[in-house]
Amino acid sequence: MLASTSRYRAFPALRPGDPVTVVAPASPFDRASFEAGLEIIAGRYRVQYDPGLLTRHRYLAGSDERRLAELATALADTRARAVFCARGGYGMLRLLPGLEGIAIGAKPVIGFSDITPLHQLLQRQGHVSVHGPVLTQLSRLDAPAHARLFELLESQTPAEDLTGAETYVEGVAEGPLLGGNLAVLTRLLGTPFLAPLEGAVLLLEDVGERPYQLDRMWTHLELAGVFRQVRGIVLGEFIGCEEKGAEYSSAQVLRELAAATGLPCAAGFPIGHGAQNLAVPLGTRVRLDAGSRRLSFLESAAG
Amino acid sequence: MLASTSRYRAFPALRPGDPVTVVAPASPFDRASFEAGLEIIAGRYRVQYDPGLLTRHRYLAGSDERRLAELATALADTRARAVFCARGGYGMLRLLPGLEGIAIGAKPVIGFSDITPLHQLLQRQGHVSVHGPVLTQLSRLDAPAHARLFELLESQTPAEDLTGAETYVEGVAEGPLLGGNLAVLTRLLGTPFLAPLEGAVLLLEDVGERPYQLDRMWTHLELAGVFRQVRGIVLGEFIGCEEKGAEYSSAQVLRELAAATGLPCAAGFPIGHGAQNLAVPLGTRVRLDAGSRRLSFLESAAG
Numbered sequence: 001m002l003a004s005t006s007r008y009r010a011f012p013a014l015r016p017g018d019p020v021t022v023v024a025p026a027s028p029f030d031r032a033s034f035e036a037g038l039e040i041i042a043g044r045y046r047v048q049y050d051p052g053l054l055t056r057h058r059y060l061a062g063s064d065e066r067r068l069a070e071l072a073t074a075l076a077d078t079r080a081r082a083v084f085c086a087r088g089g090y091g092m093l094r095l096l097p098g099l100e101g102i103a104i105g106a107k108p109v110i111g112f113s114d115i116t117p118l119h120q121l122l123q124r125q126g127h128v129s130v131h132g133p134v135l136t137q138l139s140r141l142d143a144p145a146h147a148r149l150f151e152l153l154e155s156q157t158p159a160e161d162l163t164g165a166e167t168y169v170e171g172v173a174e175g176p177l178l179g180g181n182l183a184v185l186t187r188l189l190g191t192p193f194l195a196p197l198e199g200a201v202l203l204l205e206d207v208g209e210r211p212y213q214l215d216r217m218w219t220h221l222e223l224a225g226v227f228r229q230v231r232g233i234v235l236g237e238f239i240g241c242e243e244k245g246a247e248y249s250s251a252q253v254l255r256e257l258a259a260a261t262g263l264p265c266a267a268g269f270p271i272g273h274g275a276q277n278l279a280v281p282l283g284t285r286v287r288l289d290a291g292s293r294r295l296s297f298l299e300s301a302a303g
Numbered sequence: 304m305l306a307s308t309s310r311y312r313a314f315p316a317l318r319p320g321d322p323v324t325v326v327a328p329a330s331p332f333d334r335a336s337f338e339a340g341l342e343i344i345a346g347r348y349r350v351q352y353d354p355g356l357l358t359r360h361r362y363l364a365g366s367d368e369r370r371l372a373e374l375a376t377a378l379a380d381t382r383a384r385a386v387f388c389a390r391g392g393y394g395m396l397r398l399l400p401g402l403e404g405i406a407i408g409a410k411p412v413i414g415f416s417d418i419t420p421l422h423q424l425l426q427r428q429g430h431v432s433v434h435g436p437v438l439t440q441l442s443r444l445d446a447p448a449h450a451r452l453f454e455l456l457e458s459q460t461p462a463e464d465l466t467g468a469e470t471y472v473e474g475v476a477e478g479p480l481l482g483g484n485l486a487v488l489t490r491l492l493g494t495p496f497l498a499p500l501e502g503a504v505l506l507l508e509d510v511g512e513r514p515y516q517l518d519r520m521w522t523h524l525e526l527a528g529v530f531r532q533v534r535g536i537v538l539g540e541f542i543g544c545e546e547k548g549a550e551y552s553s554a555q556v557l558r559e560l561a562a563a564t565g566l567p568c569a570a571g572f573p574i575g576h577g578a579q580n581l582a583v584p585l586g587t588r589v590r591l592d593a594g595s596r597r598l599s600f601l602e603s604a605a606g
Contacts, residue, residue: 059514189492191527
């Protein structure tokens with residue numbers, strides 16, 4: 001079982017001034033957050049987007065047809081050097097069958113949460129992508145979070161290590177970093193849209209799920225055999241996941257679930273729905289030293 | 304593709320006074336609801352249970368070991384004629400690996416919601432089971448709901464037809480009735496614990512899920528190919544599934560999702576988390592006439 005360095009291809013490093021595209025494949029958002037995020041990206045790159053992304057249909061940023069056409073065009077476009085997702089929420093799953101067979105240029109997708117299935121699509125096709133802030137979140141993050149994102153997109157040296165808050169299971173694991181949002185990732189189980197997780201270091205984070213729901217999703221991964229495939233577990237933030245009035249915490253529940261896998265696992269990395277959401281490259285080789293709560297990046301995302 | 308009458312075995316008809324077992328494989332519950340339900344069952348059968356089922360560990364009715372031992376014993380016990388579940392909630396998923404390979408006597412399990420994976424286990428082993436009230440819910444249901452449950456357990460004639468509230472997609476489908484709770488059933492996708500759904504009429508119901516969450520779970524079934532396997536869809540109640548302040552309803556969302564499958568589908572059957580929760584036999588052959596919103600039972604559950 002190889003944690004192959006070459007299984008995933010780095011994307012060509014971005015340079016300031018490069019053209020990039022913004023897409024909205026999932027839920028709608030308010031214009032103010034969008035424009036605030038746009039300003040941050042536009043301070044660095046030349047941003048293009050279809051004004052149709054401000055459309056709203058129930059909990060979706062426009063019809064499936066609109067979102068699919070926008071995303072397929074952005075992924076295939078050979079001129080734009082990166083695809084920034086405006087927001088997560090819900091909606092990416094609905095586009096998956098329509099994206100099969102489309103050509104994906106060598107460029108990163110940036111996003112998280114509901115964007116997880118899009119990352120998985122890129123990893124299925126052998127691409128590295130960037131688990132990081134969505135555009136509408138950018139203005140609520142601080143300058144170091146912005147700097148880390150730009151560095152990840154532009155630098156040919158590996159990202160700086162991240163430190164977690166707690167060791168759940170000691171041990172060291174090395175492999176490509178894969179995964180993302182727990183709720184959304186588990187919605188790919190039993191479908192052809194899940195990237196092979198064999199040999200991976202699995203990243204999981206979530207928001208607004210009660211402890212028993214975290215347990216249910218984690219148990220789904222377990223019953224599907226995922227914890228027999230992966231080598232280690234990196235837990236990002238689990239925000240708003242407490243049960244009111246309960247004498248137990250989501251951390252206690254996650255710690256016990258992690259212990260049952262026997263896999264190296266550290267928790268509380270500043271990844272996901274928290275105040276930082278530091279960008280990390282999916283598909284690049286990482287080393288988790290759970291005992292010292294350290295996640296090291298062994299490859300650059302950009303080549 | 305046969306909607307085989309013989310794929311699932313009827314259970315021996317119960318008689319008043321028969322010994323039956325109560326188990327709590329999922330979440331804990333309050334003693335008053337338990338005793339009120341017990342009284343209703345005890346008015347008909349000789350009820351046995353292990354007092355350990357009143358244990359509480361976080362969101363579980365005691366440890367996995369306790370719940371597994373209780374359930375495995377109840378399923379194997381050749382004297383008791385039926386297994387009543389005290390409550391759903393969450394917890395059944397955690398027991399599935401431990402139940403593999405255990406002998407299941409010819410007797411029905413009665414329950415719904417989180418009990419769905421237990422029904423699926425019975426159907427994987429070729430047994431009919433009863434999608435119906437959990438014990439702690441019984442005292443909130445009316446006498447006809449109780450009568451229907453007892454009749455299903457004791458009668459060798461098929462259950463009375465049920466009528467739904469709305470046609471989503473016209474058409475007629477015939478096959479074994481399988482399924483249960485949407486949220487819980489989808490947690491079996493990609494695992495070895497899902498019963499074969501080929502040729503089935505699929506029953507779905509849920510509680511407390513927002514429209515986008517229903518969409519996400521339904522889309523999971525779609526991406527996993529389930530709607531290419533089943534012949535028709537029976538929607539029970541979807542309680543507390545509205546989005547506050549939204550201009551759309553969960554019914555609209557479900558109707559559109561159903562339409563996209565092209566399968567005969569009727570909704571609003573009094574099955575699930577509503578005020579009636581009429582018992583229906585899983586694994587027996589049914590006929591759904593979606594145009595007339597009628598679900599007919601072609602076989603008795605008891606033999």
